[in-house]
Amino acid sequence: MSESKTFHLPDLGEGLPDATIVEWFVKEGDVIRLDEPLVSMETAKAVVEVPSPVSGKVLKLAGAAGDIVVTGSMLAMFEPDASLPQRAEGQDTGHHHGPPKPAAVGATSVANPTPDAAPIATDVAPTEADAGTVVGAMQSSNAVHTEQAIAVGGVKAMPAVRAMAKKLGVDLSRVRASGADGAVTMQDVKQAAADGSTLLPSPTARAVGGEGAQHPVAHARTESSSALRAPSPEGRREDQRTALSASGKPMRTQPPGVSVSGQPEQLKGVRRNMARVMADAHAKVVPTTLSDDADIHAWTPGNDMTGRLVRAIVRACKTVPAMNAWFDGDKLTRTLHPQVDIGIAVDTDDGLFVPALRNADLLDAGSVRESINRLRTQVEDRSIPPSELTGYTISLSNFGMFAGRYATPVVVPPCVAIVAAGRARHQVTPVMGGFESHKVIPLSVTFDHRACTGGEAARFLKAMIDDLALPG
Template identity: 25%
Template sequence: MAIEVKIPQVAEGVESATVAEVLVSEGDKVEKDQSLISVESDKTSVEIPSSDSGTVEEIKVSEGDEVKVGDVILTLTETDSEEKEDEDEGEDEVENETESENDDKAEKDSKEKDESKSEEESEKKDKESKESKEDTGSDEKEEEVEEEKSDKTEKEEKGKEKKKKSAESEEEKEEEAEEKTEKESEKKKQEKSDKKESDKEKNEENLPAASPGVRRLARELGVDIHKIKTENDRISKEDVKAFAKKDEESSTESTSTSLPDFSQWGETEEKKLSSIRSATAKNVSKAWKEIPHVFQFEEAEISGIQKYINEHQEKAKDAGGKLTITAILVKICATALRQFPKFNASIDFENQKMILKKYINIGIAVDTDKGLLVPVIKNADRKSILEISTEITALAQKARDGELKPDEMKGGNFSISNLGGIGGTNFTPIVLPPQVAILGVSRAQKRPIFKNDALDAGTILPLSLSYDHRQIDGAEGIRFLKWIAQALEDPYAALLEA
């Protein structure tokens, strides 16, 4: 028996990926969880493991193919297939004997049925022949009667015409003309009415069958329900969503800017987009189109945090990590999400619900040669800063080496993007659905500040918060960001309030 090994969901929200490398050949024996192929998407680059052990029978994909969740990678033959084949052969022999006996019985029954049928058909033909003769005699009599009636009618009509010609007057002619005009007018009105009824019935027949809830969803998504085609008797919500997604993709492609021939002004070079970059472009375009973004800015004085980092850096190195402002922000944001639960939620507009999550997973944006990847720190609120810093270091290295597993990319509730190591004063990151907010961090700078009514030197960290305005209002956004800034400046006070 052949076992189909299929593409799993490699990361949250990722439905397709590109095959980067095929790691096995036909005829190879593989064990369960052994890597079969390597794929790349906008969020990850991972190896797909085998769901079973066996011998590779047929490979269904090749390098460069685009695959979707549920597509078959290859088929495996179980190791005990020979024993099963012997059992199957024995079963086949028993089945063949049974089928032979059934065929003999069926042939006998068929002969008896054919003889019975032949007798019935003979009786039926005799009966029809008698009825035909009776009908023929009846028809001849009816024809004679009709001819007599026709002759009589013709004579009567000729007599009437003679009387009519002699008795007609000009007034009678005018009345007949008016009556004829009225009849034609009524006939035209009736024809128009019949046509309207026919068109109405035709439109009602063409209306697709769908429940009120499905029609409401189609209106909310801006979908013309008459354009949806389905193999079922009724249009479902899944049909509406699939049509909306397809329509959105075609709309995005059709609105792409048409480029001129740049070679007319100088030398050019073309390079194909990586699968991660191509998928990222589609996802951020979709997020920007669907989510009404609001951007909030704040600054935090982090001289005390920097001192803490310098004092505990050696402990982090001994544990295999590196203590950074990002690790501290993960811990602070985890506490903030407990204080502001609407930021740790997702919106379900189809069912008009807000899904509040009781766990806290925070994604960390990592810059790689292939594009931006976002591994997730699970249960960040339950981990120490030292544990978080060690995990960030390990996940970032995996991302750069293309070794992140699908589970390490899923389940994020909130994200942090820190570009401070590169530079910049502020930026506005795009929210990653189904999340509702993301924190942007830029480079800290030395500035003169006032402390206790006295001028002093301080280290200022720029923060930017992007959030979904459908879920979060401006007042809530600034309270959340202000809480994070104050926690950076005085973490002990933040912990006391939390």
């Protein structure tokens, strides 16, 4: 027997400390060839297919769908086959496959490392040093946090299985369960999607005795996912890849609102990354907020609220370049940007996304609206490239579309400013000869006081208010 080779989970982008297993394309005992898809992993921003680093027999896999694997820990173990193509030693694959490096001697951590709370783990290696994440102390180990199948609506299934059922339009209550303790498995869902005749009668049909009643598959899905083909039964390895994975369309590991059990649950994907980013911002930024109202009484019909806010930010950035900047607190350097790339906060059930509206200073009102609609659609169907979620120079949160007047939005480094717009309202305004009812937008600007002065922030806010006061 050849020597076994351990494949460690590579950094799937931007130094994220872990990823969640969505779907394995092989099982233990299978033979896989070099660069064939091994597994799909969900990071904070997308689902990434990880190729096999070797050709050979799969000896061991780290966990099941829904499990969280720490970057650098064991993902799979292989027995290489010398008769099949192999990658040359030292050949660059673009990923770092080795285990996490131990912390340097004398390195100082932000917080004292503490183990994760009561993980259910397999193949737990001795505890390693802090992996240096933005949270502070994140234990780096081979621990795989296993999710339990949860009964919701009388159907027991893991969150990842529910996510797959939702994407494929399969009613879980009609799927024949083959898993332990009556749980619906991933294969059960795929089989049901491929062959509708295996579905159980709908609860309504059973109640009225209509055994032959045909229950339509749910159509509540996004436009992009509705065009996907149902996966074929397992056969060739290419067939084992679901249409969802093969098309490159991302998918959630846990749909929102699945379980309200009152029990602790592991944060995953977007929410997990959001927690880290917010903690990092809180630790690094010195935030100060200014608030005021912008009078939009002069607006002519047809003005787009978000479009006008974008235009006002652009005008203000040109007036006060210090707010359209990046700041490096470690090196004490500041970068002023000639272009204005605005991060537009998009709230979703999965968590907060901030796609970048590139070159907003070159876009007219129609192009701004078209670009925002495109970004929102890409966020909703999780098809947005990770590159579009970074690199913005200033941010906008239009939370007023829901509720609220003023806010203290969070500045995320390296940016130095974020604008928040509250809910528009009418207020009594003194005018020559009496009073009038004017519509106003509450504005809040939070800035990093290490990089910007209060005067710069105030002039920025005034420039926005002046632009928003114009008719169109």
